[in-house]
Amino acid sequence: MDEDLDLITRAAAGERDAFDELVIxxxxxxxxxxxxMVSSHEDAADLLQNAFVKAFKGLGSFExxxxxxxxxxxxxxxxxxxxxxxxxxxxxxxxxxxxIRRNPRTLETLIVKENRMLLRQALSGLPEKQRITLxxxxxxxxxxxxxxxxxxxxxxxxxxxxxxxxxKLKGIMGEKERQQQTTEG
Amino acid sequence: xxxxxxxxKDMLPAYAADALKEADIERVREHLIACADCAQEAxxxxxxxxxxxxxxxxxxxxxxxxxxxxxxxxxxKGRPRLNLHELLQRVVLPRWAWAxxxxxxxFAVSWLVMHPSPQETTxxxxxxxxxxxxxxxxxxxxxxxxxxxxxxxxxxxxxxVDAWAATELSSLAREAGANAANxxxxxxxxxxxxxxxxxxxxxxxxxxxxxxEG
Numbered sequence: 001m002d003e004d005l006d007l008i009t010r011a012a013a014g015e016r017d018a019f020d021e022l023v024i025x026x027x028x029x030x031x032x033x034x035x036x037m038v039s040s041h042e043d044a045a046d047l048l049q050n051a052f053v054k055a056f057k058g059l060g061s062f063e064x065x066x067x068x069x070x071x072x073x074x075x076x077x078x079x080x081x082x083x084x085x086x087x088x089x090x091x092x093x094x095x096x097x098x099x100i101r102r103n104p105r106t107l108e109t110l111i112v113k114e115n116r117m118l119l120r121q122a123l124s125g126l127p128e129k130q131r132i133t134l135x136x137x138x139x140x141x142x143x144x145x146x147x148x149x150x151x152x153x154x155x156x157x158x159x160x161x162x163x164x165x166x167x168k169l170k171g172i173m174g175e176k177e178r179q180q181q182t183t184e185g
Numbered sequence: 186x187x188x189x190x191x192x193x194k195d196m197l198p199a200y201a202a203d204a205l206k207e208a209d210i211e212r213v214r215e216h217l218i219a220c221a222d223c224a225q226e227a228x229x230x231x232x233x234x235x236x237x238x239x240x241x242x243x244x245x246x247x248x249x250x251x252x253x254x255x256x257x258x259x260x261x262k263g264r265p266r267l268n269l270h271e272l273l274q275r276v277v278l279p280r281w282a283w284a285x286x287x288x289x290x291x292f293a294v295s296w297l298v299m300h301p302s303p304q305e306t307t308x309x310x311x312x313x314x315x316x317x318x319x320x321x322x323x324x325x326x327x328x329x330x331x332x333x334x335x336x337x338x339x340x341x342x343x344x345x346v347d348a349w350a351a352t353e354l355s356s357l358a359r360e361a362g363a364n365a366a367n368x369x370x371x372x373x374x375x376x377x378x379x380x381x382x383x384x385x386x387x388x389x390x391x392x393x394x395x396x397x398e399g
Contacts (some may be wrong), residue, residue: 020250027249035238045241052253057260121230138233143200170225 002069012059023052026069029140030076035133037080039120047083051076070149077132084128115176122172128163129153137162147154188222199221201230286357293357297350 004025010018027048034051035044043178055062062071123131129151136147146157190193193216200213201203217224340345380388 016254019254022252023250024246027246031241032238036236041239041241045245049249049256051297052249053256053260055398058254109302115232119229119236122232138196138202138230139201141204166226166229169229170195170222173229174225 005064008062008064008068009055018150019056022068026072027052030072033073033135033139034076034080037077037132038083043083047076047079050079054079066149070146073136073150074152079165081128081132115173118176119169119173122169126168127164130161130168133158133161134165134169186222188220190216190223193220193223194226197227197230201227202234219318226308279381286360289357290354294350297346297353 004022006103007018007022011022030051031044031048031132036045038047040178051072054075058075062068066074074126123134126134133147133151136142136150137144144155144158147162148155151158151161153161191214196205196209196213200210203215213227217227
């Protein structure tokens with residue numbers, strides 16, 4: 001049973017309080033996921049609003065086979081996919097030019113930042129389903145059953161996507177670590 | 186070497202996000218000491234979990250429900266639905282089409298009266314003072330130059346004019362009918378979907394005006 005059923009029914013009837021309550025309930029975790037997907041506050045904020053608007057506009061056709069949360073996340077992820085595809089042309093500025101100039105504190109800070117940037121690049125290189133599955137798994141420790149609902153796939157496929165994503169990232173980050181050790185040695 | 190301990194691996198995302206129970210944390214820690222594969226995975230997941238997400242601030246969160254609500258309302262206002270009456274008027278009674286067809290027919294009849302068929306143009310011109318008194322074109326400056334009048338035509342000639350006019354009128358009528366039929370073939374929903382809010386408003390106003398005009 002969808003725990004939001006009462007709120008959905010009231011919101012669909014035009015009740016403002018129920019409407020607001022649903023937004024307040026999901027806006028922070030959803031924003032967090034969207035930001036991780038598109039790496040931009042402006043895009044994440046727009047996507048957040050658009051996802052809620054689309055969800056509320058479609059409440060009449062929401063068949064309630066899945067939970068409102070799953071449905072909302074499906075809408076948000078589909079919207080974010082389009083933005084991400086448009087932004088996949090984003091050029092990454094060479095790491096030496098950015099990190100050192102902006103935050104020349106310590107070597108450790110630089111390595112952390114470099115690793116984060118490398119991680120973002122590695123993430124962006126993953127197939128879309130693997131990337132989104134990994135983000136969903138990391139955020140809020142989602143179970144594979146819920147991820148499978150959101151991604152509209154089987155639990156086995158969700159697990160496989162997560163496994164492949166982790167293995168690829170481990171390979172990339174491991175290679176980077178080895179390079180750093182070689183340089184230091 | 187890849188670790189096959191799925192119990193531990195399932196706990197790693199929660200471990201990385203500091204969302205694991207104390208007892209489970211100890212289990213994972215003990216495993217990580219001995220397992221390089223899971224240790225690497227845990228480090229990777231922790232880096233992802235710690236990836237900073239900016240906090241847009243309380244004002245942003247407080248404003249979001251209102252922004253969403255206004256956007257939903259605005260979308261509803263921006264795309265008013267035509268009611269059934271207006272829709273029927275648009276589809277079943279395409280008055281503009283019938284008005285255009287009527288004007289066309291009137292024009293065609295006038296033209297026929299003023300311009301006889303090529304067969305009749307061979308009739309010799311008659312002096313202007315001999316126009317029949319009942320000729321309605323007598324005072325028309327354009328028609329003064331017409332070479333013949335209907336009153337001067339013989340019976341076979343009138344029959345020929347009549348037959349020609351009937352042919353012309355039937356083709357015009359067919360054309361008008363086809364135009365009207367095309368309206369039914371048009372995917373109205375598709376057409377309406379292409380209209381923006383201003384165009385829909387204008388269409389609605391025009392339909393109301395037509396309705397009021399009768």
